[in-house]
Amino acid sequence: MQTDELIKRLVADLQPVRPLRSPSARALLWLALALSCVALVVRDKLMLLDPPQVAADARFMVEQGATLATGLAAAIAAFRSIIPGYDRRMLLLPLPPLGLWIASVGRGCAQDWAQLGADGLTLRPDWDCLLPAVLISIVPAVAMVAMLRKGWPPQPGVTLALGALAVASIANLGMQFAHVHDASIMVLAWHLGAAAVLSALGAWLGSQVLSSPHSPRLR
Amino acid sequence: MARNLAQEQRLTGLMRAAQAGDGTAYSELLRSLVPLLKDTVRQRFGFLQAQDLEDLAQEVLLSLHKARRTYDPARPFLPWLMAIARNRMADSARRYARRAAHEVACEQPPETFPAEDPNMPGSGYGDRGDAEALAHALTSLPRSQRRAIELTKLREMSLREAAAATGTSIGALKVSVHRGISALRKALRTSD
Numbered sequence: 001m002q003t004d005e006l007i008k009r010l011v012a013d014l015q016p017v018r019p020l021r022s023p024s025a026r027a028l029l030w031l032a033l034a035l036s037c038v039a040l041v042v043r044d045k046l047m048l049l050d051p052p053q054v055a056a057d058a059r060f061m062v063e064q065g066a067t068l069a070t071g072l073a074a075a076i077a078a079f080r081s082i083i084p085g086y087d088r089r090m091l092l093l094p095l096p097p098l099g100l101w102i103a104s105v106g107r108g109c110a111q112d113w114a115q116l117g118a119d120g121l122t123l124r125p126d127w128d129c130l131l132p133a134v135l136i137s138i139v140p141a142v143a144m145v146a147m148l149r150k151g152w153p154p155q156p157g158v159t160l161a162l163g164a165l166a167v168a169s170i171a172n173l174g175m176q177f178a179h180v181h182d183a184s185i186m187v188l189a190w191h192l193g194a195a196a197v198l199s200a201l202g203a204w205l206g207s208q209v210l211s212s213p214h215s216p217r218l219r
Numbered sequence: 220m221a222r223n224l225a226q227e228q229r230l231t232g233l234m235r236a237a238q239a240g241d242g243t244a245y246s247e248l249l250r251s252l253v254p255l256l257k258d259t260v261r262q263r264f265g266f267l268q269a270q271d272l273e274d275l276a277q278e279v280l281l282s283l284h285k286a287r288r289t290y291d292p293a294r295p296f297l298p299w300l301m302a303i304a305r306n307r308m309a310d311s312a313r314r315y316a317r318r319a320a321h322e323v324a325c326e327q328p329p330e331t332f333p334a335e336d337p338n339m340p341g342s343g344y345g346d347r348g349d350a351e352a353l354a355h356a357l358t359s360l361p362r363s364q365r366r367a368i369e370l371t372k373l374r375e376m377s378l379r380e381a382a383a384a385t386g387t388s389i390g391a392l393k394v395s396v397h398r399g400i401s402a403l404r405k406a407l408r409t410s411d
Contacts, residue, residue: 006277007249009386010284016240017288083289085302152286154306 020150023079030075030147031170034140038174041136045178063104064176069097071169078162082151091158094165105192108184123189129175133194137171148210157206164202168195231296238287249280256280256304263308275311279304281383318375356406364399367392
């Protein structure tokens with residue numbers, strides 16, 4: 001095809017578009033939606049909590065704060081990664097809160113082991129949590145993919161892995177409020193494990209789920 | 220310096236208008252970008268032929284079209300465009316390296332058939348007469364079929380890339396290739 005002909009086709013295909021909001025604004029918008037969904041699913045459990053008691057549990061609060069920060073940072077990084085010319089260092093944004101989250105859970109595991117010995121590190125399946133975890137994740141995940149598809153991801157695997165990390169983090173936040181007294185080893189294996197698996201899946205499926213910039217096509 | 224600034228401002232204004240749906244501004248923008256993109260591609264891939272340079276510049280234009288929603292009108296236009304161009308050039312370099320890794324340079328093509336005749340220059344396949352017959356058969360194909368075969372078989376583009384270049388769907392392209400090959404086979408058999 002000659003370039004002139006291509007230009008005519010592109011011009012014929014032109015529709016007005018609204019420029020995307022800033023990645024931070026989009027991340028906050030997504031976070032508000034995701035937290036609303038989480039609150040809706042675990043509202044019964046939230047009602048049973050004693051706020052002063054929960055607030056007094058420093059380790060729990062640090063862990064939850066780190067989880068929330070990981071979700072927000074991963075969402076910002078994901079939305080930045082779909083803008084051409086983004087600063088690649090932004091991809092590392094979720095690492096500090098993620099490190100804090102892992103360290104906090106790891107410290108919990110060490111404390112459980114010191115207090116209870118091997119019993120403190122007993123891992124058991126908790127299938128009752130599966131359905132709420134899926135319910136919590138569906139709307140944030142669909143919203144995340146829809147928002148990411150509006151951009152132009154040069155590395156779709158990285159973008160979707162970050163998006164999946166954001167979704168898994170916020171879902172974990174809700175699940176933690178539903179299971180305040182879970183042993184740290186359970187959080188480490190099931191919650192952080194699920195986040196790792198989801199991120200790996202996102203990296204694997206990125207180019208299929210997000211439209212790749214390597215295959216531009218006229219509508 | 221002042222000229223560059225003026226050009227940047229002009230392109231930024233055109234892109235903003237294009238985002239609002241102004242076709243005239245969009246056309247002017249794309250036409251202004253073609254020489255700039257060709258220069259950029261030539262600087263990086265000076266060894267490419269003119270047609271390949273043009274193809275790569277077209278790929279950048281297609282990507283710009285697809286990514287136009289991601290341009291922030293408050294920011295300069297050229298850095299955004301060059302990020303897209305760099306990405307497409309890197310993708311093209313990977314494709315080129317992949318292709319080069321599967322090609323072996325040799326002075327004498329190895330025999331491809333156990334029988335002697337087809338490998339002899341001047342007879343059977345590889346004959347100049349065959350090449351002419353094939354070229355003639357290609358020109359007799361409908362334009363869409365000829366284009367489909369040129370892109371997928373002669374230039375070895377993937378179906379996805381060829382579909383993007385022709386502006387058709389992958390399914391329609393597959394049909395064109397299939398019909399084109401059948402017609403070529405029939406035409407070459409008749410010419411025997």
